[in-house]
Amino acid sequence: MFNASWMNACKEWTPCWDHQPMANNAMKLQSPLLLPLLLCATSAVAQPFATLDARSMAMGDTGVASAQPGTAALFNPALLSYNSDGETIHIILPNLGVSVFADPDALDAYNEIEDEAYIDNIDIAIQGMENPDNQADFIRNKEQFTNNSRSLSSNLNELSEQPFRINAAGFASVAIPTKALGLAVFANVNATIETTPIVTDCDTELLNDYVDFFESVQTEAELYIAASTNPTAGCNDTPIAVQSGASVIITDPSDDLTSEVIVAGVTISELGIAIAHDFRLFGKDVSLGITPKLQTITSYYATPSVQQLDDDNYDLADELEDSENDDSDVNLDIGLATSFLSDSLTVGLTIKNIIANQYETSVSPRTGRAVTFDVDTQARLGVAWDAPAGLTFAADLDLTKNKPFFLGEDTQFLGVGVEWDVASMIRLRGGLRSNLADADDQAITAGLGFNIIAVYFDLGAQFSENNAGGALQVGVQF
Known part of the structure; x- marks a missing residue:
């Protein structure tokens, strides 16, 4: 029987996005998109002449x-x-x-994700956009969200197809x-x-469209108005945000990840x-x-x-x-x-x-x-x-x-x-x-x-x- 205990960690991560009304921490990022693929990535040397003697x-x-x-x-x-x-x-x-064995570029990308704390910064920025102290605070958190999201997406693509x-x-x-x-x-x-993570072009487009959408809004009121236009993202036109009464629900993009x-x-x-x-x-x-x-x-x-x-x-x-x-x-x-x-x-x-x-x-x-x-x-x-x-x-x-x-x-x-x-x-x-x-x-x-x-x-x-x-x-x- 195949002993796959090394893979148990793969199932321990939570959904990347939690879609709730905006007043209840909508679109709260709980774990890095696709990063769990790497946390459970354990693999091996190719087929060299290596006896391990x-x-x-x-x-x-x-x-x-x-x-x-x-x-x-x-x-x-x-x-x-x-x-x-x-x-x-x-x-x-x-x-x-x-x-x-792990590819040096992939290790650099993984270490940068860890060292720069992109995930924590994105989570903090989302909470800040949801409940800003003032307009300047909303802008600061929005920029933190988009900058960290772009860096995260870039590093995830560095990890793609790296065994x-x-x-x-x-x-x-x-x-x-x-x-x-x-x-x-x-x-x-x-x-x-x-173990090799494969990040598809459609997923990259999906994440980039989310970033572009949040860059286009400057205030909390603009976010509510923008949601009324039914914005979409990615190859499958995933709805980004929809109005629900006086609040906004952010659609979970992980449902459409390929x-x-x-x-x-x-x-x-x-x-x-x-x-x-x-x-x-x-x-x-x-x-x-x-x-x-x-x-x-x-x-x-x-x-x-x-x-x-x-x-x-x-x-x-x-x-x-x-x-x-x-x-x-x-x-x-x-x-x-x-x-x-x-x-x-x-x-x-x-x-x-x-x-x-x-x-x-x-x-x-x-x-x-x-x-x-x-x-x-x-x-x-x-x-x-x-x-x-x-x-x-x-x-x-x-x-x-x-x-x-x-x-x-x-x-x-x-x-x-x-x-x-x-x-x-x-x-x-x-x-x-x-x-x-x-x-x-x-x-x-x-x-x-x-x-x-x-x-x-x-x-x-x-x-x-x-x-x-x-x-x-x-x-x-x-």
């Missing part, structure tokens, strides 16, 4: 040439037979990681590295959830076995590894409207659960590894998901639409140098530009990292990761590892302007 994360997301045998099935199966003496067994139970994502992963394996035949059995689950939220998720579960063998090629030791695996791809898709999110009877979690769609496929990873400089320099190449597949979500009952997404082939090159003094330097480069499942930027990572093994007890790590496809996506990484006899613990973290993540791994080596 704790050691890799700490070292700039490297691992194709530097991964330990326990995680070789994630990065490069060839490492299971490369430079292995066959005297150890590696067990990972488990590796858990999470990463959160918020969360990516979570879990991994467990048992690996027996040997030159003759390295083996690993593993299970891997990677889940991506993305904006929506796209909520989509993909979980890829893998069960597989990695096999590697070391052989001689042109006088050099070369390791070849393959990873046949069974993949289960589960997708979720919903497109609730603003009205649905405001309806107490609507349950987004139920709609996502009903939209669950499962597909199964067999796929294959392949990897190579060799060494130079007296085996101190390792070069690795890996290709994941040799068979590229396209899938389709279930159909949204509201829009009648489904969306397709791809699980594409990915290729990455890695280099690692085992330097003196317990230092290991690593670098990885994506050879493919990896597209997101749904909306968002492509990723093509270049990562560099270093590890310092202090007395075979504590390992300090750091690195940098750059997205060559998006200049705004640059991350600093750090972490550490330590062991207690045969049990080891690894912690990793990454930080950037638009991304944050962390990972923990517990393993046994004997």
Whole structure:
């Protein structure tokens, strides 16, 4: 069953407008139009080559040439037979990681809405226009209303079509590295959830028409007179204000909002076995590894409207659960590894998901639409140098530009990292990761590892302007 507790907050916001007679605080703004879409926007990273392995994360997301045998099935199966003496067994139970992404411009817009208190200012201005002390007070409150409303509308449009994502992963394996035949059995689950607010042009027009209307009136009496002309707003000619006896009723514009939220998720579960063998090629030791695996791809898709999110009877979690769609496929990873400089320099190449597949979500009952997404082939090159003094330097480069499942930027990572093994007890790590496809996506990484006899613990973290993540791994080596 889909666990959607993270979405419960989506249903907690109140209607954006409260239409009552003017004497009873008509058109009182209780919450930002469409801002609740962002308060419940939790989502995930696109489909990068990112394992969320704790050691890799700490070292700039490297691992194709530097991964330990326990995680070789994630990065490069060839490492299971490369430079292995066959005297150890590696067990990972488990590796858990999470990463959160938000577009910098969207974050700026959201922070400006929060910092400038547009919503509170609009609410205060409406109350001031309803009960002004004098004409100057009415004008001051009217200008406060229109200025804050325009700024709010502008920032909401900055948020439109900007995805918020969360990516979570879990991994467990048992690996027996040997030159003759390295083996690993593993299970891997990677889940991506993305929430994207879509503010329509009609809603922008609707809000702007409301602002234009209030800019056209200069006094409370003019507001009453203007209401007699039956002013309308937006694509659907929503009535703005109507006279009701000696008062004015402001029509709730949220009834005609057409904006929506796209909520989509993909979980890829893998069960597989990695096999590697070391052989001689042109006088050099070369390791070849393959990873046949069974993949289960589960997708979720919903497109609730603003009205649905405001309806107490609507349950987004139920709609996502009903939209669950499962597909199964067999796929294959392949990897190579060799060494130079007296085996101190390792070069690795890996290709994941040799068979590229396209899938389709279930159909949204509201829009009648489904969306397709791809699980594409990915290729990455890695280099690692085992330097003196317990230092290991690593670098990885994506050879493919990896597209997101749904909306968002492509990723093509270049990562560099270093590890310092202090007395075979504590390992300090750091690195940098750059997205060559998006200049705004640059991350600093750090972490550490330590062991207690045969049990080891690894912690990793990454930080950037638009991304944050962390990972923990517990393993046994004997």
